[in-house]
Amino acid sequence: MSRINQNVGSMVAQRVLSQQNMDLSKTLNRLSTGLRIVRGSDDPAGLIASENLRAEKVAINSAMNNAERAEQVVNVAEGGLQEISSMLVELQSLVTSTANEAGVSNEEKEANQLQIDSILQSIDRIANSTSFQGIKLLNGNFEYTTTGVDQTEIDDLKINSAKLSNAAGSS
Numbered sequence: 001m002s003r004i005n006q007n008v009g010s011m012v013a014q015r016v017l018s019q020q021n022m023d024l025s026k027t028l029n030r031l032s033t034g035l036r037i038v039r040g041s042d043d044p045a046g047l048i049a050s051e052n053l054r055a056e057k058v059a060i061n062s063a064m065n066n067a068e069r070a071e072q073v074v075n076v077a078e079g080g081l082q083e084i085s086s087m088l089v090e091l092q093s094l095v096t097s098t099a100n101e102a103g104v105s106n107e108e109k110e111a112n113q114l115q116i117d118s119i120l121q122s123i124d125r126i127a128n129s130t131s132f133q134g135i136k137l138l139n140g141n142f143e144y145t146t147t148g149v150d151q152t153e154i155d156d157l158k159i160n161s162a163k164l165s166n167a168a169g170s171s
Helices: 008-033 044-099 106-129
Strands: none
Touching: 044 106
16 A cells, blocks of 8 residues: 655645745835836736726827917917008008098008008918918918817817908919
8 A cells, every 4th residue: 555645734835935935026026117017917907997097198198299289380370460460450550541532642642552562462471471380371271170089079169260362362
């Protein structure tokens, strides 16, 4: 008859030691990486939540970059529009003074007309040269597009545009 010699206490101690070594290895790995979740087996639900948050962070950063870029575009367009606005005020003054026939000679009217033409040409020049990274913003050809935006989240959107050209029809 054969006899199998087993030391149950030794086997339990070996299993506990092996488990302790695995726990120590996980702890050292977490300490060395600084991460709470090193592998998916550490916390599957936590890993999924972490990846979702990471993807959301990327989307938010992208949206912030897009907003900053849009702000830059608006600032460039606003600069051109402010310049045009000041010219339009001057133009209105000239037109009003020229339309008032009392005491205005033909030479003054012709001089005012030359100045009006010059202002209109300057407005056209500004409208055709105001651009952001090669895209002309004020010449009437700029189309506003959105990509990656959930249209159901937009409550109100108002875009005003004007085609700027002189009376002769050139733009």
